[in-house]
Amino acid sequence: MIQFHKPHITIDEITEVLDSLKGGWITMGPKTIEFENKFKEYLGSKNAVSMNSCTACLHLALKAIGLKEGDEVIVPTDTFTATAEVVTYFNATPVLVDVQEDTFNIDPNLIEGKITKKTKAIIPVHFAGQICDMDEIFGIARKYDLLVIEDAAHTMPAMYKDRKVGTIGDITCFSFYATKSLTTGEGGMATTENDEWAGKMRVSRLHGISKDAWKRYTGEGSWYYEVESAGYKYNMTDIQAAMGLAQLRKIDWMWMRRKEIAGMYTEAFALRDDIVPPYVKPDRESGWHLYVVKLNLNALRIGRNQVIEELKKRGVMTSVHFIPLHKHPYYIAAFNYESRAFKVSESVYERIISLPIYPGMSNEEVEQVICSVDEVLKEFRA
Numbered sequence: 548m549i550q551f552h553k554p555h556i557t558i559d560e561i562t563e564v565l566d567s568l569k570g571g572w573i574t575m576g577p578k579t580i581e582f583e584n585k586f587k588e589y590l591g592s593k594n595a596v597s598m599n600s601c602t603a604c605l606h607l608a609l610k611a612i613g614l615k616e617g618d619e620v621i622v623p624t625d626t627f628t629a630t631a632e633v634v635t636y637f638n639a640t641p642v643l644v645d646v647q648e649d650t651f652n653i654d655p656n657l658i659e660g661k662i663t664k665k666t667k668a669i670i671p672v673h674f675a676g677q678i679c680d681m682d683e684i685f686g687i688a689r690k691y692d693l694l695v696i697e698d699a700a701h702t703m704p705a706m707y708k709d710r711k712v713g714t715i716g717d718i719t720c721f722s723f724y725a726t727k728s729l730t731t732g733e734g735g736m737a738t739t740e741n742d743e744w745a746g747k748m749r750v751s752r753l754h755g756i757s758k759d760a761w762k763r764y765t766g767e768g769s770w771y772y773e774v775e776s777a778g779y780k781y782n783m784t785d786i787q788a789a790m791g792l793a794q795l796r797k798i799d800w801m802w803m804r805r806k807e808i809a810g811m812y813t814e815a816f817a818l819r820d821d822i823v824p825p826y827v828k829p830d831r832e833s834g835w836h837l838y839v840v841k842l843n844l845n846a847l848r849i850g851r852n853q854v855i856e857e858l859k860k861r862g863v864m865t866s867v868h869f870i871p872l873h874k875h876p877y878y879i880a881a882f883n884y885e886s887r888a889f890k891v892s893e894s895v896y897e898r899i900i901s902l903p904i905y906p907g908m909s910n911e912e913v914e915q916v917i918c919s920v921d922e923v924l925k926e927f928r929a
Contacts, residue, residue, distance in 0.1 A: 620668045621658055669687070673712065731788065800906070820843060
């Protein structure tokens with residue numbers, strides 16, 4: 548059985564975690580700060596603020612920019628619920644926009660039509676690891692005095708016109724969940740060039756306690772602290788950061804291996820008429836967090852769901868990214884979204900399958916996936 552995902556954990560991560568355990572720091576401490584520093588150095592960002600999830604990063608990014616009740620934030624419908632969920636924390640409204648047919652990223656041509664006097668920000672989601680059309684998005688944002696908070700949960704690392712993700716948006720939020728390209732089990736990081744926003748996020752992530760609250764348990768700190776604002780328990784731990792440090796040291800190798808696997812898939816599927824491999828625009832490089840194919844259902848006698856079951860019978864686990872937000876009961880009830888307003892996402896959703904892609908996959912396993920896909924598509928050819 549080829550799992551859909553396996554985290555790439557080796558002796559490097561184990562050694563770093565053991566070092567934390569032996570040193571006595573298991574919550575936020577020196578390794579967390581070291582991880583933040585190494586992370587921002589790798590990207591070339593001025594500030595990096597670690598948290599316990601990308602969701603927390605998105606939440607505090609919106610808090611830092613001053614999102615308020617009644618505001619609106621533009622997000623793509625083809626994303627995980629966290630992207631829109633955090634907007635509702637403020638009693639604000641997530642305004643959904645359809646996606647591009649080729650990349651599944653938010654369609655910039657549709658953004659301007661969704662902007663109102665209540666719009667505060669745009670959250671582009673870099674689907675599967677490919678960065679959105681940021682020049683176009685920024686052009687719109689600056690025209691209407693909006694802020695851009697990137698949901699880069701899929702995108703560590705990736706490039707856009709020779710710029711690394713994490714140095715483009717006003718604030719960029721990364722995920723280190725178990726399935727991500729860099730994992731700490733759970734965790735996230737927000738990067739920004741704005742010192743004020745970074746400072747607000749640092750205070751908010753640990754109960755609103757004044758700067759460097761964790762140091763009160765070291766020789767550098769004091770028992771005295773002050774609560775500056777109503778905060779949250781969103782901090783990362785040194786155990787998580789220890790894993791992150793080990794993962795960061797080999798992030799380029801893991802990225803290269805993902806690109807190799809993606810290349811093998813694309814070569815195998817490129818000339819077929821029953822499946823469409825992912826399209827990456829020529830001025831950017833994907834992080835290849837996901838490898839999402841589209842089925843040509845006109846060429847098949849079965850639908851997407853049955854293809855998934857047939858692959859499972861052959862020992863290949865897959866997934867679907869994503870069930871669009873406008874199809875979920877909560878968003879329908881709360882915001883009255885209608886499927887007919889999102890024609891591309893509706894069409895794409897019925898046809899997509901995410902294939903296994905992770906650094907630990909062997910070439911033989913990649914070939915097994917390719918052969919299994921070939922078998923299923925030939926057997927159920929229309």
